[in-house]
Amino acid sequence: MNRKAESSSKKTKTKVPPAYRNSPAPTESWQGPVERLAWGGKGVGRAADGRLLLLEAPLALFPGEVVEATVIWKARHGEGRVTRWITRDPRRTVAACPVAGSCGGCDLWEAGRHAPDLKRQMVADLLRRQLGEGVAWDWRPAPEEARRHRIQLHWDGTELGYFRRHSHTLVPVAACPAAAEPLSLAIPRLKEALIGRVLTTRPGRWELSTGTPAGTILATDERGRSWCLEPDGWHRSEEPLRHQLRGIALRHEPGAFFQVSPPWAAEAFGGLLEAWGVKGRTLYDLYGGVGLFSALLGKQFDRRVLVESGEAAVAWARRNLESLGLPSDCLVGDVAAWVPEGLGHSEDVILLDPPRAGLEPELSGRLCTAGAGTLVLVGCDGAAFCRDVKRLGEAWDLEKVAVLDLFPLTSHVECVALMTKRP
Ligand SMILES: C[S@@+](CC[C@H](N)C(=O)[O-])C[C@H]1O[C@@H](n2cnc3c(N)ncnc32)[C@H](O)[C@@H]1O
Incomplete structure (x- = not known):
C-alpha cells in the first residue's frame, strides 16, 4: 500500500x-x-x-x-x-438526575433507595468468595444527606460537564444532585465565568470543592490555581479548605486528596475505630494524607508517625496535628520504601490507607515481620483489599471487617479490616 x-x-x-x-x-x-x-x-x-x-x-x-x-x-x-x-x-426507579446514564459518575441511580441493598449483596459475594464463609462483617449504610464535597468537571472551551463513561466525550451538566447543594449551584457560575473569560479559557479539568460545613466554594484548575466564589463572582484564592469534623478542625489545599464526603467519612471512620477500641502507644498513620486518621484517633495515642508521599499534604498534616495539640512526626516518603522490618512494638498500631491498587507485595511481606500488635487496613477497592488481607494473613489474624458506604449512588465502598499480630 x-x-x-x-x-x-x-x-x-x-x-x-x-x-x-x-x-x-x-x-x-x-x-x-x-x-x-x-x-x-x-x-x-x-x-x-x-x-x-x-x-x-x-x-x-x-x-x-x-x-x-x-x-x-x-x-x-x-x-x-x-x-x-x-x-x-x-x-x-426513575433516576432523579437528568444526565444519569450518560455521565460516568453514579452507576446505581435507578436502584434508588435499594442501591445500598445491591451494594451489600455485591460486598457479601466478594467477601465470601475471597475471604471465606466464616468472615463476619459490619455494614454501615450512608445517611440520606451524604453528598460529595468535591467534583471534577471538564471544560472543552464551550461546555462544562462530566466525561461520559469509558470516554472523553463531554456530557454538559447544569447541576449535580450527588454533590452538596452549594457545589451544585456553583456549576453554572463556573461555566458563566469560563464563557465570559473571567477565568482561564483553556480546555481542561476543573475541581469544585467545598469545606465542612459546605459553604465556601473553590474552583481549582489543572495547575492548582484556585478561585473562591463570592457573591460578586470568582476571586483568586490561596486559602485552604477547612473542615470541622467530629470536633476536630482540618485544613488542606484545594485539589489535593481528601475524603469525598468528609462529614460522613469522619463519622463512619471515627465511630468504627472508636467501637473497635483502636488505641495504643504509637500510631503509624501510613498513606496519611493531611492527617485525618491521626486527628480522628487523637488522644488515643501518645505519639503519631505519619508517612505520605505528597509534600503539600504532609505540610498540612504537620500544621493540622500541631493545632490539635497532637505530637507527631510527619514524613514525606514512599510507604513501601519507608516501612522497615519489625516496625513497632506490641502496643503500637499500624494503620494503612493506600490508593486503590492496595499494598505492594514486598510491603505486605515486610508488614508480616512487624512488632506492632494491631493493624488496620483501609481499602477502596474490595478486590485489592481482600488480596492484601490474605497476604497479611501469613502473620496477622483477621479480627473484624466493616464496609462503609462512603460513595452513595455508586457501586464503590470502603472496606476496613482490624487485624492482630499472631504471637
Ligand atoms: C486513599 S488516600 C488516604 C489519605 C488519608 N488517609 C485520608 O483519609 O485523608 C491515599 C494517600 O496516599 C498517598 N500516597 C499514594 N502513594 C503513596 C506512596 N507510595 N507512599 C506514601 N503515600 C502515598 C496519596 O497522596 C494519598 O494522600
Whole structure:
C-alpha cells in the first residue's frame, strides 16, 4: 500500500469503544438472566456452554432481571453491554438526575433507595468468595444527606460537564444532585465565568470543592490555581479548605486528596475505630494524607508517625496535628520504601490507607515481620483489599471487617479490616 492509501485507510477506521478494544472477537448478541452482581456492580450472566459473562449497564442491574446485551468473548469469559431489558425488577426507579446514564459518575441511580441493598449483596459475594464463609462483617449504610464535597468537571472551551463513561466525550451538566447543594449551584457560575473569560479559557479539568460545613466554594484548575466564589463572582484564592469534623478542625489545599464526603467519612471512620477500641502507644498513620486518621484517633495515642508521599499534604498534616495539640512526626516518603522490618512494638498500631491498587507485595511481606500488635487496613477497592488481607494473613489474624458506604449512588465502598499480630 502506498503512503497516501495507507493514511487514507487510517482516517476511515471506525472508533472502537474501550471495552471492545484489542479484541479479535466480533460482537454478538446475548439474552438471559442476571445471576448475581459481581464486584464493581457488573451483572453476572452465563452462556449456553457455561462460560461466564460480565454485564455492564449504565444505571444498575438487579439480580433476576432478564436482559439483552452486546457481547465480546475473551479467552475465558465474555464482556457485554446491556442494550435492552426483557424483564425489569419492580424495585427499579426513575433516576432523579437528568444526565444519569450518560455521565460516568453514579452507576446505581435507578436502584434508588435499594442501591445500598445491591451494594451489600455485591460486598457479601466478594467477601465470601475471597475471604471465606466464616468472615463476619459490619455494614454501615450512608445517611440520606451524604453528598460529595468535591467534583471534577471538564471544560472543552464551550461546555462544562462530566466525561461520559469509558470516554472523553463531554456530557454538559447544569447541576449535580450527588454533590452538596452549594457545589451544585456553583456549576453554572463556573461555566458563566469560563464563557465570559473571567477565568482561564483553556480546555481542561476543573475541581469544585467545598469545606465542612459546605459553604465556601473553590474552583481549582489543572495547575492548582484556585478561585473562591463570592457573591460578586470568582476571586483568586490561596486559602485552604477547612473542615470541622467530629470536633476536630482540618485544613488542606484545594485539589489535593481528601475524603469525598468528609462529614460522613469522619463519622463512619471515627465511630468504627472508636467501637473497635483502636488505641495504643504509637500510631503509624501510613498513606496519611493531611492527617485525618491521626486527628480522628487523637488522644488515643501518645505519639503519631505519619508517612505520605505528597509534600503539600504532609505540610498540612504537620500544621493540622500541631493545632490539635497532637505530637507527631510527619514524613514525606514512599510507604513501601519507608516501612522497615519489625516496625513497632506490641502496643503500637499500624494503620494503612493506600490508593486503590492496595499494598505492594514486598510491603505486605515486610508488614508480616512487624512488632506492632494491631493493624488496620483501609481499602477502596474490595478486590485489592481482600488480596492484601490474605497476604497479611501469613502473620496477622483477621479480627473484624466493616464496609462503609462512603460513595452513595455508586457501586464503590470502603472496606476496613482490624487485624492482630499472631504471637
Ligand atoms: C486513599 S488516600 C488516604 C489519605 C488519608 N488517609 C485520608 O483519609 O485523608 C491515599 C494517600 O496516599 C498517598 N500516597 C499514594 N502513594 C503513596 C506512596 N507510595 N507512599 C506514601 N503515600 C502515598 C496519596 O497522596 C494519598 O494522600
